[in-house]
Amino acid sequence: MRLALDEAHRAVRGGDVPVGAVVLSADGTTVLATGHNEREATGDPTAHAEVVALRRAALELGEWRLTGCTLVVTLEPCTMCAGALVQSRVDRVVYGARDEKAGAAGSLWDLVRDRRLNHRPEVIEGVLADECASLLTDFFRDR
Numbered sequence: 001m002r003l004a005l006d007e008a009h010r011a012v013r014g015g016d017v018p019v020g021a022v023v024l025s026a027d028g029t030t031v032l033a034t035g036h037n038e039r040e041a042t043g044d045p046t047a048h049a050e051v052v053a054l055r056r057a058a059l060e061l062g063e064w065r066l067t068g069c070t071l072v073v074t075l076e077p078c079t080m081c082a083g084a085l086v087q088s089r090v091d092r093v094v095y096g097a098r099d100e101k102a103g104a105a106g107s108l109w110d111l112v113r114d115r116r117l118n119h120r121p122e123v124i125e126g127v128l129a130d131e132c133a134s135l136l137t138d139f140f141r142d143r
C-alpha cells in the first residue's frame with residue numbers, strides 16, 4: 001500500500017485525482033506493475049489507476065489472466081475497475097479508503113463478490129485507509 005500511495009502522489013503531477021495501484025505477482029514477492037490515475041494526463045476516460053496497472057501487469061506476464069495476483073489500490077474500485085478486476089481473474093483486491101459515492105467493492109455495490117459471477121476475488125479493505133483518504137481530501141480541498 002505504501003507503493004500504491006507513492007503512485008497516487010504521481011497522479012497529482014498530471015492534474016489527476018490521487019489514486020494509485022500496484023499489482024503483485026501470484027507468489028506475492030514481485031511488483032508486476034504500478035499505475036496511477038491518468039485520465040487528465042492522457043485524455044482516456046478508462047485510465048483509472050487499477051486499469052492502468054492491470055494492463056501493465058498483463059503486458060509484463062504476456063497474458064490477460066492475472067490468476068493468483070493481488071491488486072492493491074488506495075481507493076475502493078469503481079464499477080468499471082471492479083469489472084476489470086473480475087475479468088483479469090486477480091485473486092485478491094486490497095484497498096485503502098472506501099468510496100461511499102462510487103465504490104463497487106463493498107460500499108455502493110459489491111460487484112467483485114457478486115455470487116452470480118463465477119470469479120470472485122477476495123477483498124481486503126481499510127489498509128492505511130486514513131492516509132489514502134486524506135490524500136484525496138487534501139487534493140479536493142486545494143481545488
Ligand SMILES: [Zn+2]
Nearest residue numbers: 048077078081
Ligand atoms: Zn475505477
